[in-house]
Amino acid sequence: MSDAQKKITATVLVVVALVVLVGMVWRNFGSEEVRADVRYLMDANTGKVYPIPTEDLKLPWPMANPSTGEKTLYPTEVCYWGEECKKHGGTRVIMNKYLGKEGPTKCPICGHVVRLHNPRPPDYNP
Ligand SMILES: [Zn+2]
Numbered sequence: 001m002s003d004a005q006k007k008i009t010a011t012v013l014v015v016v017a018l019v020v021l022v023g024m025v026w027r028n029f030g031s032e033e034v035r036a037d038v039r040y041l042m043d044a045n046t047g048k049v050y051p052i053p054t055e056d057l058k059l060p061w062p063m064a065n066p067s068t069g070e071k072t073l074y075p076t077e078v079c080y081w082g083e084e085c086k087k088h089g090g091t092r093v094i095m096n097k098y099l100g101k102e103g104p105t106k107c108p109i110c111g112h113v114v115r116l117h118n119p120r121p122p123d124y125n126p
Contacts (some may be wrong), residue, residue, distance in 0.1 A: 035041055041073040042094050049076065061098050074098045077118040082110020087122060093118075 078090035
C-alpha cells in the first residue's frame with residue numbers, strides 16, 4: 001500500500017466511525033425509549049406522564065405521584081400500532097393487570113392489544 005492509499009483508507013475509516021457515532025448519539029436524543037435510567041410512569045387519574053429516575057422508583061405499584069402525594073403512578077407500555085399512535089411517537093398505556101382490570105389491555109387511541117414489553121410494528125420508522 002502506498003502512503004496515498006494509506007491516507008485514503010485512514011480517512012474513510014475515520015468518516016465511517018464518525019457517521020456511526022453521530023447515528024448512535026442522534027438515536028439516543030431522538031427517542032426516549034433508550035434512556036435506561038428513567039421510567040415513564042403515568043398517573044391513572046390524570047393520564048399525565050412523569051419521567052422518574054430508576055433510583056427513585058418505589059415498588060410495589062402504584063407509586064406516589066410527586067405532585068399530589070397520592071399513589072396513582074403506574075409503569076407504562078408504548079403502542080406504535082395505530083396511525084395516530086405512530087404519528088405522535090407512540091401512545092403510553094397502563095397495563096390492565098396493574099389497575100386490577102380483567103382482560104387484555106387495549107390502546108385507548110387505536111384499540112390495538114398492548115402487551116408487556118410491547119413490540120413495535122415491523123414497518124415502524126420513528
Ligand atoms: Zn395505539
